[in-house]
Amino acid sequence: MTALRLLIILNLIAMASLAHAHPVAYKGATGVMTWNQPFLGDDWLTYSFRPDAAVAARHMRFEVPEGRLHFYGPQLDYLAKRWNQLDSQANIYLYGSYGGLNFQDRTHGAGFGGVEADAESRKHFVMIRYEKMWSDLGPDFYHAEFRLGIAPYEAEMNEIASWLMVQYQWHPMLTRKYAITPLIRLFYKNVLFESGVSTDGDWMLNFMFHF
């Protein structure tokens, strides 16, 4: 691992200490999520002002064959539907943003929209997400992600929870068109950490924190 990469990771962890995982958390929660892969980066700073809505500041990094793009924008997250059962919870989230897309020293306006659905029990987890971005810079960008997870044990509140997951990503515009990544998710109290390596050898390091 290069010193620069280590510095970036440490920076992201430090940034997390300033400030979530789901697009909308409990009312009054502030959180940070950072997602880091060689071909994709995604950082969220979120404030849930209602139980079903949050405002966020979002930055995304895309590695495309022509170079690197950055998207910056404010975002509105909405919990469209939640099903609460004694042993499970399922959610549908919608979110949208309008911001700037920077490429080769030029910035263009860009709109961004996404839909995410998840379901989990203390033992199983499934999630699917689709996002699309519109910009006059070039063709629309879109990508999808799917996750399956299983917990080797059912952790209590004061224990470290661990999950074994498999993630499939599809993003035809990026340098990596798709990726299958086995990963481990660990969390304790309000701090969550994920790490994995894809079948192509790409690392992934994600961190979430909320208060």
Added chain:
Amino acid sequence: MIKWFLAFFILFTTSVLAYTKTVKITVKGMVCGFCAQGVIKKFKSEPAIAKVEVSLEKKLVTLDLKKGQDFADHKIEEILTDAGYDVEKIER
């Protein structure tokens, strides 16, 4: 007679002041410890509540109230709804 009355009065008031209530709430949707941190945070910020315990296995939030304090059901429901959960049952 007055002595007996005084003794009864002191015993009665002492027992009322020393009495603490426990409220047990069965919660729907509380499956993830990471997300349930908000429940602990919100209940702990309430002056009437001395202790909060969450059991994911039992789907239970247990509140120990401070001496002589009470905490209304509608406030419990409000906090848990704001945290994204549904209340199944409140037992006192």
